[in-house]
Amino acid sequence: MSKLRYAFADAAVIAQRNVIKIKRVPEILMFVLISPIMFVLLFAYVFGSAIDIPGGSYREFLIGGIFAQTVVFGATFTGAGLAEDMQKGIINRFRSLPMSPSAVVMGRTASDVVYNAATLVIMALTGLLVGWRIRTDVGDALLAFGLLLLFAYAFSWIMALVGLIVPSVEVVNNASFIVIFPLTFVANTFVPTELLPGPLKLFAEWNPISALTQAVRELFGNIPPGTPSPEGWPLQNPVLYSLIWVVVIIAIFAPLSIARYQKVTAKS
Amino acid sequence: MAPTIEAHGLVKRYKEVVALDGLDLAVEQGTILAVLGPNGAGKTTAVSILTTLLKADEGTATVAGFDVRDHPDEVKKNIGLSGQFAAVDEQLTGFENLRMVGRLYRMGKPAAVRRSRELLEQFDLTEAADRPVKGYSGGMRRRLDLAGALIAEPPILFLDEPTTGLDPRSRADLWIAIKDLVAKGTTLLLTTQYMEEAEHLADDIMVIDHGKEIAHGNADELKTMIGGERVVVTVSHADDVVRATDLLAQFAVGEQYIEDHTREITVPISGGAPVLTAALRALDVAGVEISDVGLRRPTLDDVFLTLTGHRTEETNSESAEVRT
Numbered sequence: 001m002s003k004l005r006y007a008f009a010d011a012a013v014i015a016q017r018n019v020i021k022i023k024r025v026p027e028i029l030m031f032v033l034i035s036p037i038m039f040v041l042l043f044a045y046v047f048g049s050a051i052d053i054p055g056g057s058y059r060e061f062l063i064g065g066i067f068a069q070t071v072v073f074g075a076t077f078t079g080a081g082l083a084e085d086m087q088k089g090i091i092n093r094f095r096s097l098p099m100s101p102s103a104v105v106m107g108r109t110a111s112d113v114v115y116n117a118a119t120l121v122i123m124a125l126t127g128l129l130v131g132w133r134i135r136t137d138v139g140d141a142l143l144a145f146g147l148l149l150l151f152a153y154a155f156s157w158i159m160a161l162v163g164l165i166v167p168s169v170e171v172v173n174n175a176s177f178i179v180i181f182p183l184t185f186v187a188n189t190f191v192p193t194e195l196l197p198g199p200l201k202l203f204a205e206w207n208p209i210s211a212l213t214q215a216v217r218e219l220f221g222n223i224p225p226g227t228p229s230p231e232g233w234p235l236q237n238p239v240l241y242s243l244i245w246v247v248v249i250i251a252i253f254a255p256l257s258i259a260r261y262q263k264v265t266a267k268s
Numbered sequence: 269m270a271p272t273i274e275a276h277g278l279v280k281r282y283k284e285v286v287a288l289d290g291l292d293l294a295v296e297q298g299t300i301l302a303v304l305g306p307n308g309a310g311k312t313t314a315v316s317i318l319t320t321l322l323k324a325d326e327g328t329a330t331v332a333g334f335d336v337r338d339h340p341d342e343v344k345k346n347i348g349l350s351g352q353f354a355a356v357d358e359q360l361t362g363f364e365n366l367r368m369v370g371r372l373y374r375m376g377k378p379a380a381v382r383r384s385r386e387l388l389e390q391f392d393l394t395e396a397a398d399r400p401v402k403g404y405s406g407g408m409r410r411r412l413d414l415a416g417a418l419i420a421e422p423p424i425l426f427l428d429e430p431t432t433g434l435d436p437r438s439r440a441d442l443w444i445a446i447k448d449l450v451a452k453g454t455t456l457l458l459t460t461q462y463m464e465e466a467e468h469l470a471d472d473i474m475v476i477d478h479g480k481e482i483a484h485g486n487a488d489e490l491k492t493m494i495g496g497e498r499v500v501v502t503v504s505h506a507d508d509v510v511r512a513t514d515l516l517a518q519f520a521v522g523e524q525y526i527e528d529h530t531r532e533i534t535v536p537i538s539g540g541a542p543v544l545t546a547a548l549r550a551l552d553v554a555g556v557e558i559s560d561v562g563l564r565r566p567t568l569d570d571v572f573l574t575l576t577g578h579r580t581e582e583t584n585s586e587s588a589e590v591r592t
Contacts, residue, residue, distance in 0.1 A: 025359065093356070097373060
């Protein structure tokens with residue numbers, strides 16, 4: 001029992017250290033925040049005029065997708081942060097301390113929630129500026145943000161493992177794009193899945209990013225009335241389906257990442 | 269009572285290279301053992317095994333009564349480690365670094381803060397305490413790293429080449445800090461390439477080379493082990509070096525050591541001043557012109573040279589050769 005308590009206490013110390021580092025290098029936070037603004041503006045104004053959503057506004061449709069995409073992209077940060085830690089001298093200090101072996105990884109995924117929360121705030125504000133609105137109540141809206149953060153947290157664990165496997169920060173970024181681009185584009189993020197050809201449509205329907213996007217759109221009330229309900233169980237139960245993914249991802253990748261950290265730090 | 273740090277038959281291989289080749293060591297509570305050896309002798313490997321960072325291929329070790337292989341966490345709670353390369357976070361301030369390390373030793377928040385300030389003061393870092401470590405000099409980083417190793421006041425301390433690469437002033441400061449610690453009862457295992465450092469700090473010195481102990485004792489014992497004094501002669505002309513060496517061979521009780529670029533010949537003798545006089549006479553009769561001469565007590569450097577055939581600092585060995 002005390003082992004678990006120490007694991008959380010140690011992770012909190014590492015998370016605090018990571019947050020201090022965000023403050024020390026505010027440029028990183030700035031770039032993290034600029035890209036979602038850019039995405040919102042680009043898609044809203046470039047594609048927004050070309051794509052029609054029957055009975056609604058593309059911009060409103062779009063924001064849910066951007067939210068989902070951005071939190072997934074944000075997870076790259078976790079991988080990059082860990083890859084960097086592994087190369088720095090401080091890891092030798094961590095290795096010599098009687099700290100919990102999960103602390104560095106748990107602390108990193110925890111502190112990246114700060115990044116994701118900041119990103120969501122900025123995106124929501126930008127969205128409001130270009131005409132996006134929350135058409136439900138505060139409860140649903142908070143649920144939507146909560147679900148996004150939870151999903152981001154889970155995805156961080158995937159990237160944590162990537163960051164501990166690949167040798168450098170640059171490789172983390174390149175490796176993650178290979179996964180993240182298809183995941184976030186072969187989905188309902190930018191276009192309704194009905195428009196996609198057969199196999200892609202099937203993939204998009206079962207893609208957790210689609211479910212997350214659908215859940216967020218529903219919770220914000222951004223789906224125009226009269227839109228036919230989507231095909232497939234995942235998109236008909238998007239909140240539940242997203243939560244299942246969150247649980248499954250954490251259950252698989254948290255132990256893998258922690259084991260990987262121990263393996264990497266055990267050799268010298 | 270069993271030694272605080274104890275190791276038997278440690279072996280570690282990296283593919284073809286044997287880093288440790290059956291090393292035994294013991295450090296009694298409250299004493300200092302200096303492990304002395306050149307680069308690649310296996311010092312860091314030994315420290316890594318004793319601090320649980322590395323698993324030995326063979327052999328056993330206990331620290332504070334705990335087996336390093338079976339109880340690494342118990343070992344880690346009892347030790348502080350300061351390595352060759354300062355293990356500090358560049359973006360955090362000195363204070364934040366120490367507080368973090370203190371918290372990870374499971375100290376309470378107020379205790380970690382208080383102790384951090386105390387150590388910053390002790391290591392003359394108070395002024396820089398709230399600046400990011402990025403701007404620190406090498407010596408400051410090293411002091412901060414040592415402070416990190418000390419924050420939880422561990423009873424056992426491992427210092428792996430604590431002063432390598434430091435300027436003389438920083439080195440002297442660090443020596444004072446280390447002596448203070450041991451005066452308070454800390455058990456210390458220190459590795460170093462510097463004879464002077466081992467002699468200055470340690471009660472007990474173990475010379476290792478190629479992963480094996482080659483000599484062991486206090487500074488005086490090591491010196492006795494390799495005989496008496498040294499006659500050091502500098503000949504004026506490079507052409508005379510070989511001839512002078514041959515002439516001096518009759519007085520030598522061990523290997524002579526020749527430093528070609530300085531034309532300096534070191535001859536181990538026994539018998540003191542009369543032997544020096546005789547040696548000088550022999551050179552004079554043969555017409556070898558000398559520019560400097562001296563008689564000195566053997567240093568630990570001589571110990572190393574006699575035992576291993578090469579000096580402790582790699583850079584010197586290139587220009588040196590040993591003659592019998």
